[in-house]
Amino acid sequence: MKAPTVKILEKPADRYVTTKNGQKQVWSQKAQLETEKMRVLIEVDIDGPSEAHDVGQTYEWDVTEDLVPGRFGPELARRMTLVPLGKSQQKAA
Numbered sequence: 001m002k003a004p005t006v007k008i009l010e011k012p013a014d015r016y017v018t019t020k021n022g023q024k025q026v027w028s029q030k031a032q033l034e035t036e037k038m039r040v041l042i043e044v045d046i047d048g049p050s051e052a053h054d055v056g057q058t059y060e061w062d063v064t065e066d067l068v069p070g071r072f073g074p075e076l077a078r079r080m081t082l083v084p085l086g087k088s089q090q091k092a093a
Contacts, residue, residue, distance in 0.1 A: 004035045004061045006044065006082055012052040029053060033061070044080055058085050 010030040016023045028043040029052060046052055053059070059082035066077040 002036055004033055004063065005058055005085070006042075006061050006080065007032045007034070007058045008044070008053045008055050009041075011055060012046060012049045027051075044082070045078060053082065059083060060085055 008029055008031050012027050012029050014025050014027050017026050018024075027046045027048050029046060031042050031044045031053075033040050033042045044053065062081040062083055063076070065081040066079075067074045068077050069075070
């Protein structure tokens with residue numbers, strides 16, 4: 001089974017969301033998530049423009065690292081663990 005890949009499509013963008021404590025600025029980048037059976041557009045949350053991924057860069061998503069216990073079983077963490085494509089093979093060796 002091949003790990004899902006995430007290709008960054010755009011520069012970081014911000015938006016404001018309303019929380020119980022007022023307005024909060026949230027940063028994200030548009031990306032394409034691709035698996036063996038699907039391809040969808042997603043937003044990758046980042047901490048700010050200084051933490052942005054390079055546009056056009058492709059990463060492998062370490063889904064196993066992002067599994068967390070949830071209310072009804074396993075869930076995915078809000079932040080994605082993205083590994084640059086050559087580094088995931090080095091990590092496995």
